[in-house]
Amino acid sequence: MGIQSAFIKPLYPFTDSDHEVGVLSINQLPQYGLALDAEDAVHVDLEAARQVEQLLRHCPAYRTTPLHSLPRLAAELGLRGILVKDESTRLGLGSFKALGGAYAVIRTVIVEASRALKRQIEPKNLLDAPVRSIAASLTFACATDGNHGKSVAAGARMLGARAVIFVHQGVSAERVDAIKALGAEVRRVVGTYDDSVAEAARACSANGWAAISDTSWPGYTTVPRWVAQGYTAMVREVCNELRDPPTHVFVQAGVGGLAAAVLGHLALTLERRPRFVIVEPERAACLHASSLAGHRVAIAPAEPTVMSMLECYEPSLVAWSVIAKLADAFLTVSESDGIRAMRQFARPVQGDTPIVAGESGGAGLAGLLSVVANRVDRQALGLDRESVVLLFNTEGATDDSVYRSLLGIGPDEVRSCIRAGISSKKDHAGSVDQ
Numbered sequence: 269m270g271i272q273s274a275f276i277k278p279l280y281p282f283t284d285s286d287h288e289v290g291v292l293s294i295n296q297l298p299q300y301g302l303a304l305d306a307e308d309a310v311h312v313d314l315e316a317a318r319q320v321e322q323l324l325r326h327c328p329a330y331r332t333t334p335l336h337s338l339p340r341l342a343a344e345l346g347l348r349g350i351l352v353k354d355e356s357t358r359l360g361l362g363s364f365k366a367l368g369g370a371y372a373v374i375r376t377v378i379v380e381a382s383r384a385l386k387r388q389i390e391p392k393n394l395l396d397a398p399v400r401s402i403a404a405s406l407t408f409a410c411a412t413d414g415n416h417g418k419s420v421a422a423g424a425r426m427l428g429a430r431a432v433i434f435v436h437q438g439v440s441a442e443r444v445d446a447i448k449a450l451g452a453e454v455r456r457v458v459g460t461y462d463d464s465v466a467e468a469a470r471a472c473s474a475n476g477w478a479a480i481s482d483t484s485w486p487g488y489t490t491v492p493r494w495v496a497q498g499y500t501a502m503v504r505e506v507c508n509e510l511r512d513p514p515t516h517v518f519v520q521a522g523v524g525g526l527a528a529a530v531l532g533h534l535a536l537t538l539e540r541r542p543r544f545v546i547v548e549p550e551r552a553a554c555l556h557a558s559s560l561a562g563h564r565v566a567i568a569p570a571e572p573t574v575m576s577m578l579e580c581y582e583p584s585l586v587a588w589s590v591i592a593k594l595a596d597a598f599l600t601v602s603e604s605d606g607i608r609a610m611r612q613f614a615r616p617v618q619g620d621t622p623i624v625a626g627e628s629g630g631a632g633l634a635g636l637l638s639v640v641a642n643r644v645d646r647q648a649l650g651l652d653r654e655s656v657v658l659l660f661n662t663e664g665a666t667d668d669s670v671y672r673s674l675l676g677i678g679p680d681e682v683r684s685c686i687r688a689g690i691s692s693k694k695d696h697a698g699s700v701d702q
C-alpha cells in the first residue's frame with residue numbers, strides 16, 4: 269500500500285490557504301522492474317524516435333520546443349534543478365499531442381498507399397499525387413478532449429484526407445472551433461470521454477473509417493502504439509539537450525500514452541534511469557487506481573476535473589503494460605493544486621522564465637509541489653539537494669478564456685513577460701545551473 273498524507277502545511281510560499289497534499293503510492297505491482305515486452309520497446313526506443321524525426325524533417329512547421337531551467341524555483345524547493353520541456357508551441361497546435369495523432373495518420377497513409385501502389389512509400393513521397401489520391405479516399409476518426417483531435421485533424425488535412433472528430437459534452441466551444449478550423453467535422457457525444465471513445469470506435473467500424481485512437485484495448489493496439497511513438501520525438505529532443513540528466517521525472521497522465529513514451533524512452537536510453545512519478549487529477553486517477561488494484565481497472569466517472577485533458581477513466585492497455593513496469597510511484601493532485609501550478613508557471617519566482625501552461629500542462633509541476641511539501645513523501649522519493657527534476661508543460665493555453673478565468677490574466681500578458689525576460693537573460697538549456 270502506498271504512502272498517504274493529507275492537508276499538510278506547504279513548505280513553500282503560496283498565497284492560497286487550501287493547499288492539499290496528494291496521495292502518493294509507491295509501485296508495488298508484481299511486474300514492477302521487469303523488462304519491457306519487445307513489442308512495447310520497439311515503439312519507444314531510440315530507433316522509434318529516429319523514425320518519427322525522419323518524418324518531422326519533411327514538416328515545414330517543425331521546430332524543437334524549448335527546455336527551460338527554473339533554477340530559482342529549484343532553490344526554493346531545496347532541489348538542484350528543475351527542467352521543463354515546454355510544449356506550448358508545438359507545431360503551432362499548442363500541445364505535445366501534435367506529435368502523436370498526426371504521426372499515426374501518416375503511418376496509416378503509408379501502409380495504405382504502399383499496399384495499394386504495391387511499393388514501399390517513403391516519407392519523401394507522401395505528397396506525391398498517387399499517394400495523395402489514396403489519402404483523399406480515407407476518413408480518419410478519433411475521440412478527443414481537444415488536443416488529440418487537433419493532431420489527427422492536422423495530419424489528415426496535411427495529406428488531403430477527411431477527419432471526423434468525436435467530442436464529449438465537456439469539451440469547450442473554443443476547443444471544438446480549433447478542431448473545425450483544421451478542416452475536420454466535429455460530432456458531439458452524450459457522456460464522458462470514454463463514451464466518445466466508444467462512439468468513435470462504433471462509427472469507424474460502421475463506416476470503414478480509420479480509427480486513430482490514443483487509447484488502446486484488447487484487439488486494438490497498433491495505432492495507439494504509433495501515437496505514443498510520435499511522442500518519443502519530444503523525449504528525444506530533451507535527451508539531445510540534456511547536460512544534467514534528471515534524477516526524477518514527474519509526468520501527467522490521462523490514459524497513459526504520454527507517460528509510456530516518456531518512461532519507456534528514458535528508461536531505454538539514459539545511462540542512469542531516473543525515478544518516475546505518474547501524476548493524475550484525483551478526480552480521474554485511473555492509473556493510480558489500477559496500481560492499487562494490482563491490474564488495469566476502469567474507475568467510475570466523477571465530477572469533471574479542471575485538468576480536462578487528463579479526464580480519463582480507464583488506462584490504455586499498451587500504456588499500462590509499460591507504466592506498470594517502469595513507474596516508481598503514482599500520485600494524485602487536487603483541483604486547486606492544478607491551478608496553483610499554472611499560476612506558478614505564469615508568475616514564476618523572480619528570475620525564472622514565465623511559461624504559459626494550460627490546465628493539464630501544469631499537472632506535473634502540481635505533483636512536484638505537492639510532494640516537496642510533505643517530508644514523508646519527499647523522503648520516499650529521495651528528493652533532495654542533489655535532485656534534478658524533469659517536468660513537461662504538455663500544453664499552452666489551448667482555451668484562452670478558460671486560462672483567463674482561472675488565472676485572472678491572459679496568455680498574451682504572460683507571453684509579453686516571456687519576450688521581455690528572454691531578451692534580458694539566457695534561459696534555454698539542458699543544464700540546471702544558470
Ligand SMILES: Cc1ncc(COP(=O)(O)O)c(C=O)c1O
Nearest residue numbers: 415522523524525526577662663
Ligand atoms: C495537454 C495534455 N497533457 C497530458 C495528456 C495526457 O496524455 P495521455 O492521455 O496520453 O496520458 C493529454 C491528453 O490528451 C493532454 O492533452
